Amino acid sequence: MEVKIAPKCLLSSLRARKKFISSSLASSTALIERASRPGGVGEKTRLCFMDFHDEWRHKDCPVMKWHADQRSSSTRFRSIRHLQDDNPPFFHEYLLLELEDGSICRVERTGEGSRVDAVRFIGCPANDTIQWFTTRNYEIYTRDKPSKLIARVNFYHDFDILDVLAICYAVHAQRRTRAYTLQRFNCYFLCNTILLVLTRHLAEWENIITLDTWKSALCRTFDQLHDTPYDSPESPLIFRVCSTLDPGSRNPAEFLFNALRHRLDADSAYKSVHEAVADTLWGATSNEIINQALTDHVDVALAIALEAGGACATALKSATFGTKSVLQREVETFDSVKAMVEKKALRVIRGELALYDKTLEELHQMETMERPISVGRVLAISMAAQILGALFPLQLALSSNELAEWGFKGKRCFAWPLVQILLPIHRHAAGKPPRTPGIAVEDMVSFEISSLTEKLAMQINYGMATQTLDKVLLALTKKGILTPSNVMVALHVVLSKKLWDAWLKISIQKLLKISLLEQVPGKQILVTIPSQIDKTAHREIRSIFQFQDYVQQRIEDHGRRVESYGLASARLVSQDIQGAITSVWRLVPTGVGDSRPEE
Incomplete structure (x- = not known):
């Protein structure tokens, strides 16, 4: 149902949006006033603009020269206060490093430029600054500038101002995060990035996860797999397929597990995992990242497994690498099973494409919130997507060479002439505007053959293939014809060579739920968060995992606020900020954060 907004409400909304944008740049005016105050260039108290x-x-870096000026007193700290100016509706945020000698360093980000630039993709120049204060001078400076405490983070370990500068250096190393944008890379972004990277340094996951830890995790994983039943309807599909292909074996997938265990137990696999964990910022994503790191090792293990011999391995090879003529000659029920599979596949494709079309439409709407485009282009994209989606699967929008993946075997296909006409139109309609770093939706809605698009397409094809095979196994069971030969036909019809490799690999990776970070002892921090309702109450966070969840929630809250002003999609804002902070973590200079004294 369409909801019409009354003109008065719309006017109020526009005013609120304008005020939100204006207030976001108010802090830059205060910064200019601070910078204009008298003080020698080499003085300890001067405002330092982080121009790295x-x-x-x-040696010629002005930021390093400023840091050298600070060495006359302590540059180490164990706690940070995260504060917010009481200036609605934007509420500028900044950090105060509480140095050992009682002095303070204030770190913050403001935007330098027009309000229009601040909300555009390209953004405006960011002023990232740091300034040293005595406690007394800071009290005087903030006397008429009310603020409230968001959180106080106690690390229980020493960090140096240099560690914070290194994080800011990594922020400036990326073009997209070097600019100030109201939606994403603003003062909140810099504060959250510094706190997340410092606590991640403290976690030291890459040092805690040893070769012994890795091998213990592997043993737990394979023990769980060995205890998984083969014949239950809830069992993984690959288990049920293997059980049908080798009904006389108690462990028909054992050939897969043996090859995987041998390969993943090698030092090379541990090295890949160790490097992946070192790159991991968000603990919640660790299992997925570990799985990605093991992709090549899983490929090698599966290739070895299929050459190992045995009933199941031989049947799988024959089904996926054998020719249609051979199977037709050897399996009497080939044509009837093939017809059943194609019927199930078309139903699955229809449902999946409807879902995919809805997803694309949502992504398109999110993109147009920030990047308005012509009505003609919207209609062209919509028409092409509707026609393509009604006739054939996603792969057709990617490459006509992949038509065979789902039964469109060649130019004699009924849809081929239409395919040849629509593909160029579709690609022209979906042509990308100039790329802007940090806007992930461009990669998601593009139909060009990129690594991201291919990955998305393969995931969708994996889902369609899995659903189809699952339905076929159920139908064969109901008809009482669930035999190895009929399952081989189903595998042959559904899984082409390219799709087979991906399907088997993804199926195995979904089984390898190797949990590492959950098994290691977490280092403790203390984050005190005052209640905004009861001034005498507060909550405490002591786990780095919990702190990451807390920051992630704040990022998502910011995204929703940005969306409420019609400036961007909350989902994309949150996604881009979290991805950008991960990139910063990976760009922080080696060795930074390791200058803490031993416990």
Whole structure:
């Protein structure tokens, strides 16, 4: 149902949006006033604009010269206060490093430029600054600037101002995060990035996960797999397929597990995992990242497994690598099973494409919130997507060479002439505007053959293939013809060579739920968060995992607020900010954060 907004409400909404944008840049005015105050260039108290040299810690870098000026007193800290100006509706945020000698360093980000630039993709120049204060001078400076405490983070370990500068250096190393944008890379972004990276340094997951830890995790994983039943309807599909192909074996998938265990138990697999964990910022994504790191090792293991011999391995090879003529000659029920599979596949494709079309429409709507486009282009994209989606699966929008993946075997296909006409139109209609870093939706809605699009397409094809095979196994069971030969026909019809490789690999990776970070002892922090209702109450966070959840929630809250002003999609804002902080973590100079004294 269409909801019409009354003109008065619309006017009020526009005013609120304008005020939100204006207030976001108010802090830059205060920054200019601070910078204009008298003080020598070499003085300890001067405001330092983080204009980094391309090389970290270069002798001519003005930021490093400022840091050298601080050495006359302590540069180490164990706690940070995260504060917010009481200036609605934007509420500028900044950090106060509480140095050991009682002095303070204030770190913050503001935007330098027009309000229009701040809300555009390209953004405006960011002013990232740091300034040293005595406690007394800071009290005087903030006397007429009310603020409230968001959180106080106690690390229980020493960090140095240099560690914070290194994080800011990594922020400036990326073009997209070097700019200030109201939606994403604003003062909140810099504060959250510094706190997340410092606590991640403290976690030291890559040092805690040893070769012994890895091998223990593997043993737990394979023990769980061995205890998984083969014949239950809830069993993984690959288990049920293997059980049908080798009904006389108690462990028909054992050939897969043996090859996987041998390969993943090698030092090379541990090295891949260790490197992946070192790159991991968000603990919640660790299992997925570990699985990605093991992709090549799983490929090798599966290739070895299929050459191992045995009833199941031989049947799988024959089904997926054998020719249609051979199977037709050897399996009497080939044509009837093939017809059943194609019928099930078309139903699955219809449902999946409807869902995919809905997803694309949602992504398109999210994109147009930030990037308005012509009505003609919207209609062209919509028409092409509707026609394509009604006739054939996603792969057709990617490459006509992949038509065979789902039964469109060649130019004699009834849809081929229409395919040849629609594909160029579809690609032209979906042509990408100039790329803008940090806007992930462009990659998602593009129909160009990129690594991201291919990955998305393969995931969708995996889902369609799995659903089809699952329905076929059920139908064969009901008809009383669930035999190895009929299952081989189903595998042959559904899984082409390319799709087979991906389907088997993804199926195995979904089984390998190797949990590492949950098994290691977590280092403790203390985050005190005052209640905004009861001034005498507060909550405490002591786990780094919990702190990451807390920051993630704040990022999502910011995204929803941005969306409420009609400036961007909350989902995309949250996605881009979290991805950008991960990139910063990976770009922080080596060795930074390791200057803490031993416990």
